[in-house]
Amino acid sequence: MKHSFIALIEDKCTSCMLCVRECPAWCINLDSHTVEVTEEGARRPKKVNVLDSFDIDYSLCMYCGVCIDVCPFDALAWDEHRALTSTNREDMILGIADLRSSGNA
Amino acid sequence: MNREFTWQQVEPDQWRIKVSELIDSGFFYFDFLTGVDRENIDGQSDCEVVAHLAKPDLSDSRIIFTQVKSELASIEDLAPASSWYERECAEMYGITFTGGDTRPLLRHEGLGRPPLRKSAVLAARVLTRWPGGAEPEIREDGRKVGNVSRRRQRPPGVPENWLTP
Amino acid sequence: MPRYALTSEPRVCVEIVSAALACCTLELQAALGSGVLVESTELDASPSVIVIAGTVTDALVPSVMQLIRAHPGVKVMSFGACATSGGPYWDSPPVSKGIDQFVEVATYVAGCPPRPDAFIQAISDLACSEDA
Ligand code: SF4
Ligand code: SF4
Ligand code: SF4
Numbered sequence: 484m485k486h487s488f489i490a491l492i493e494d495k496c497t498s499c500m501l502c503v504r505e506c507p508a509w510c511i512n513l514d515s516h517t518v519e520v521t522e523e524g525a526r527r528p529k530k531v532n533v534l535d536s537f538d539i540d541y542s543l544c545m546y547c548g549v550c551i552d553v554c555p556f557d558a559l560a561w562d563e564h565r566a567l568t569s570t571n572r573e574d575m576i577l578g579i580a581d582l583r584s585s586g587n588a
Numbered sequence: 589m590n591r592e593f594t595w596q597q598v599e600p601d602q603w604r605i606k607v608s609e610l611i612d613s614g615f616f617y618f619d620f621l622t623g624v625d626r627e628n629i630d631g632q633s634d635c636e637v638v639a640h641l642a643k644p645d646l647s648d649s650r651i652i653f654t655q656v657k658s659e660l661a662s663i664e665d666l667a668p669a670s671s672w673y674e675r676e677c678a679e680m681y682g683i684t685f686t687g688g689d690t691r692p693l694l695r696h697e698g699l700g701r702p703p704l705r706k707s708a709v710l711a712a713r714v715l716t717r718w719p720g721g722a723e724p725e726i727r728e729d730g731r732k733v734g735n736v737s738r739r740r741q742r743p744p745g746v747p748e749n750w751l752t753p
Numbered sequence: 754m755p756r757y758a759l760t761s762e763p764r765v766c767v768e769i770v771s772a773a774l775a776c777c778t779l780e781l782q783a784a785l786g787s788g789v790l791v792e793s794t795e796l797d798a799s800p801s802v803i804v805i806a807g808t809v810t811d812a813l814v815p816s817v818m819q820l821i822r823a824h825p826g827v828k829v830m831s832f833g834a835c836a837t838s839g840g841p842y843w844d845s846p847p848v849s850k851g852i853d854q855f856v857e858v859a860t861y862v863a864g865c866p867p868r869p870d871a872f873i874q875a876i877s878d879l880a881c882s883e884d885a
Contacts (some may be wrong), residue, residue, distance in 0.1 A: 568788055713844045
């Protein structure tokens with residue numbers, strides 16, 4: 484495992500905001516909304532957060548791993564190395580699709 | 589080496605006397621001197637100056653500390669090695685070491701508040717939007733769903749009374 | 754000024770000036786010594802790349818600018834989070850918040866520090882884009 488990319492496992496993320504709040508570089512941005520879901524057999528509907536967007540600004544990220552450490556749901560993980568270079572600073576902000584794990588961490 | 593540190597509080601006007609005493613009793617290896625901003629700790633608002641002196645074979649050492657308002661007598665003449673530390677402490681904590689070397693060491697002059705004081709506002713933290721303030725949005729046809737916490741979220745390390753953009 | 758060629762692409766030569774300002778420099782040096790880049794004696798080297806690796810404090814900005822201006826037409830690579838945005842020192846008053854505030858940057862390399870292979874990739878991309 485090389486400490487050179489942070490992947491988001493979207494399905495595990497509950498939008499709890501912990502990583503966003505703990506990131507020392509303030510470089511994670513998360514947008515989410517709440518819906519009510521009634522599960523079969525359940526008396527009352529459950530409130531569930533739905534993740535709308537999750538961005539890491541890799542031009543600012545210091546690869547400290549605090550976000551991975553604080554995530555209670557293991558939704559963030561070190562991932563296989565992806566050298567991230569860009570001709571444009573805005574392109575270094577990666578969203579959910581670009582943050583998916585390569586599968587061979 | 590496993591050894592306990594002996595801490596001792598000293599009155600500010602006894603600072604030089606204490607250092608001389610220590611040096612005379614063999615603690616003449618001057619290790620370091622630094623400041624500690626006590627603001628918001630134990631209700632204190634003073635700064636503390638801490639110094640560590642040891643025997644040259646490191647068999648024993650003493651840490652002395654004192655509460656200062658803004659001035660403390662320099663010990664540069666007693667322990668020349670303290671000079672850089674005093675100059676650093678002066679520019680980082682805003683403490684004047686009277687009788688010592690007053691030239692700046694690391695910072696350019698006129699850069700504002702001593703940066704290691706808690707009262708030194710990091711402008712970038714005030715001007716940048718903190719992404720952690722967001723909460724899951726409530727969208728269900730305007731119907732209120734979800735537990736939106738009433739507690740205003742504050743970024744870590746930013747005191748309550750700091751300016752907000 | 755050292756001149757390097759990519760072993761995979763020996764036609765492509767780059768002149769690299771590096772401004773070694775902080776910890777990122779170590780990774781840069783590891784990349785230069787990795788064998789992927791070899792020192793070259795080719796004369797028609799292009800492009801010239803200047804790598805700003807490390808923390809740029811406000812006090813250093815004039816020196817960095819002077820270095821860049823001394824090489825007209827040079828491409829600037831912002832290597833690491835510090836040079837790109839201030840990185841870990843994004844909130845520190847004496848640190849500049851990215852060199853693109855005062856100079857045009859051709860390539861940004863993410864990381865704190867970026868790994869040597871990130872540099873190799875960035876320099877190859879830059880050299881090949883010039884080639885095309
Ligand atoms: S590694 Fe550190 S700087 Fe990067 S997103 Fe995670 S917490 Fe933020
Ligand atoms: S800490 Fe984990 S679960 Fe919570 S928002 Fe971040 S990634 Fe999602
Ligand atoms: S980006 Fe990280 S490794 Fe590079 S100079 Fe800044 S602190 Fe050092």
